[in-house]
Amino acid sequence: MKIEIKKIILLMLSIVLVLSFTGCSGKAVTKQTDSKSTNEKKVIIAGTSVLFEAPLRAAQKDFENLSGYKLEIKVFDDAVVTDMALAEGSIDVNFYQHEPYLNAFNKSKGTNLVRYGKKVLASDYGLYSDKIKSLDELKDGFKMSIPNDASNRGIALKFLQKTGFIKLKEGVAFPTLIDIIENKRNIKFVEMDRLSLVNSLCDVDVSAMPSIYMFQAGKDPKTAIISGYNSDELGIIIVLREDKKDVEWAKYLEKALTNENSRKFIEEKYKGAVVPLF
Structure with a gap:
């Protein structure tokens, strides 16, 4: 009789332990799923220089309305650091350079940064x-x-x-x-x-x-x-990493930077020192 009671107790303890582990496992799976969904990227980080911060900020609201993403703008004081940040992935896009600078940077650093879309604006x-x-x-x-x-x-x-x-x-x-x-x-x-x-x-x-x-x-x-110096060499461009050149949000950034709101902003702010190229 005592032996049967012991067996029953051991069986009940085993069931409790199994249920406990199952509960923990289920909780972990749920937590992992929640973590995955909350970590989905909804903020785009754009690098720029003090020279071209203003037109990027002017396009920020239109980009956010068009894309559903938030745009965080980081201003760098060093052109090399701005491109290295993009190449290393700490920012998603940059907007401050012309194509000759991009080509020279890729050549000297062995990076694969690429122009996206239209040239946006240029200085005399x-x-x-x-x-x-x-x-x-x-x-x-x-x-x-x-x-x-x-x-x-x-x-x-x-x-x-x-x-x-x-x-x-x-x-x-x-x-x-x-x-x-x-x-x-x-x-x-x-x-x-x-x-x-x-x-x-x-x-x-x-x-x-x-x-x-x-x-x-x-x-x-x-x-x-x-x-x-009438050369489109001076046209400022949107730049992405080569492996991210097809991201959907980039087309909305281009649209925001080249719409009529941006044209009006560039013409009014710079008064001919910078002109839109679209």
Whole structure:
């Protein structure tokens, strides 16, 4: 009799243990499912620079209404860091660069970042000075500041060739100073970070830069001594990782950045220093 009671007790304990483990297992499965659904990405992180933060923020509400996603905007002060953040996945998209810069970055870093959609906007390009008002005032051997990164330096040198200051070797995608084959004015070039060009105006005779740099510094972008680099090389683009180039939300970001609301914002804010390309 005692043996049968012991068997019954052991059987009941076994049933309780089985039910307990089953309950824990069921709870874990439910928790995992809930976690998966709550972790579904609903926030898109976009990187930009201080130069192009404004048009991105102006398009933010339209993007969110069109896509159902939230847009978080991170402003970087270093172009390389902005692209590395995208390549490494800490941001989902960036909007601040032109295609020559993107191509030069991919080549130098071995990354696979790609342009998405239309070119959105572009600056004019010109020579600016705090010391002279016309080209006639420039004496041979004058000092000029230009950007020091591959793509923007190349654009500056191509601009100077177009305006007759220098001649470059043919067929060089990203020309440097050693690619200058003629410099009749004996220009003394000073290379520096592109965002330092405006500040350099007190130390050099002229500086070659996009008009948006002057605008951002609170100076008149229409005071260029010479301007008019009509090349869509300067068009600012949406950039994604190559493996994410088909994400659905990207088309809504393009729409938001290239609709009539964005056109009106660009025209009113920049007053010709930056123009829409759509």
